[in-house]
Amino acid sequence: MTELRLRPGRKHRVLHGHPWVFSNQLVEVPSIEPGAEVTVRAHDCSFVGRGYGHPNTLISARLLTRDEDQPVDEAFVRGAVARSFGRRSWIDRTSWRAVHGEADGLPGLVIDRFDDLAVLAANTAGMERLRPWIEAAVRDDLGIAHGLWKCDGRGRQLEGLPETVDVGWGEPAAVAAIDDDGVQVGFEVMGGQKTGLFLDMWENRRRMVRALAGPRTLDLYSYVGQWGLHMAAAGAGEVVCVDRSAGAIAQVRANAERNGWSDRVTGTEASVDEFLRTVPDASFDGVVCDPPSFIRSRKQSSQGMKAYRTLFAHALRKVRPGGHAVLASCSHHLWEDRFADVVKEAGKWAKRRLTVVMKGGQSPCHPVPLAVPEARYLKCWLVRVDTLGT
Ligand SMILES: C[S@@+](CC[C@H](N)C(=O)[O-])C[C@H]1O[C@@H](n2cnc3c(N)ncnc32)[C@H](O)[C@@H]1O
Known part of the structure; x- marks a missing residue:
């Protein structure tokens, strides 16, 4: 098996619990098959961990075990x-993320x-190689009836992998429906x-939706309408999903x-920017704003922060005085303190007085492993919105 040796020093995060080894931390980058098993050793040759490697990516190895x-093997992966x-x-619902990578x-x-x-995504060449054992675990050991491999994330390109979607086992329905804390939510499985x-x-x-559920509510970047549907369940009169x-x-x-809420929950296919231009100010009691990531790399940070501020x-402005808004960001690169700055600036721009009612995350x-703080990506704040004079 290929052995990788770290450069001298104690600062490498892999020595302190992080599972990644970057190429610039190695004495020599290995020429191996993408995803091949590797052993990582410190500069003094002591064992650090075992996992899989890649010859061409910035992350040269990811650890799976620290037990020499x-x-x-199959038993380990299963x-x-x-x-x-x-x-x-312990989670009191039937749909949850069952494997969250590094965590x-x-x-x-x-x-x-x-x-x-089960919907499975192998985002690296190393995980791609382990697919048969992973599948055996979910299908045979855990007894999940249907499995779909949905390996179409952006990260696959970096790994030199094609984007693929295939049925693993069973017969996944084209549209699946789950009970989402009492609300029925359907979604397209493959598409x-x-x-x-x-x-x-x-x-x-669960924590925030009741504060939003007034006579008129808005779910911006709604996807299939989960926030909107829950606002309806909590008693909102009218829900507009965009x-x-x-x-x-x-x-x-x-x-x-x-x-049974077609009279209250409507869907509008539109760009949020354009939609917001058509809506009078102060016309909703509750507004959810959960956009896609505006910061995909550190380089985009300042531009992305401006985009969040403008959007928020x-x-x-669309929230009536005394109403509530949920503001969210799923950007890994926007840390919570920066997110706080963005929300504060947005309040100033909107000429609204904001009060933070609740802070949430993923x-x-x-x-989130403490050694991998970048795994904390979701910020989600509930704020009360007042005019400056109140
Ligand atoms: C983070 S997801 C929203 C998830 C959703 N709020 C939920 O809880 O399931 C972002 C959504 O924004 C939509 N989207 C991206 N850009 C958009 C735009 N400019 N205007 C409207 N929708 C957009 C995407 O189609 C996607 O459904």
Whole structure:
């Protein structure tokens, strides 16, 4: 097996619990098959960990174990996947992220569980090689009836992997529906975004949605309408869901019907910027603003912060005085203190007085290892919106 040796020094984060080894931390970058098993050693040759490597990416290795006696074999991989599912046994719902990459000791792997359907994403060449064992764990050890490999994330290109979507086992439905804390939510399994449905917001919805549910509410960047549907469940009179994806808005409408709320929940296929121009100020009691990431690399930080500030300011103006807004960002590169600055600036721009009512992050099925702080990506704040004079 290929051995990788770190350069001298104690600062390498891999020595302090982080699972990654960068190419510039190595004495020599290995020429190996993408995804091949590697052992990582410190400069003094002491064992650091075992995992998989890549010859051409900035991250040269990702660790799977720090136990020198532990081979990366089928029993190990099946055990690691089963443990990851087991860690979520306390979660009181049937859909959750079952494997969250680095946080579960399986870097490069995501598995979302939607009742009896698992959607799996292997984002690295190393995980691609482990697919048969991962599949055996989810299908045979955990007994999940249907499995879909949805390996179409942007990261695959960097790894030299094609984007692929294929049925793993069983017969995944074209449109799946889950019970989402009492609300029925359908989504396109193959054609939907990411794994089909976002599972990182359910805890925030549980905590925040009642503050939003006035006579008129707005769900911006709604996707299939999860926030909007929960506002309807909490008693909102009218819910407008806005997304530019035609497929997402078709699901909003189907979901409104599925729950018997077609008279209250509507879907508008539009760009949020354009939609907001058509809406009078102070016309909604609750507004949710959950855009896609505006900062995809550190270089885009200042431009992205401006984009968030402008968007949030426009959204805040639509809230009636005394109403509430949820402002969210899923950008890894926007740390919480910077997000706070953005929200504060947006309030100034909108000429509104903001009071933070609750701060939320990603749901607990997306945990964050302390050694990997960049795994904390979601910020989600509930703010009360008042005019400056009140
Ligand atoms: C982070 S997801 C929203 C997730 C959703 N709020 C939920 O809880 O499931 C971002 C959504 O924004 C939509 N989108 C991206 N750019 C947009 C734009 N300029 N105008 C409207 N929708 C947009 C995407 O189609 C996607 O559904």
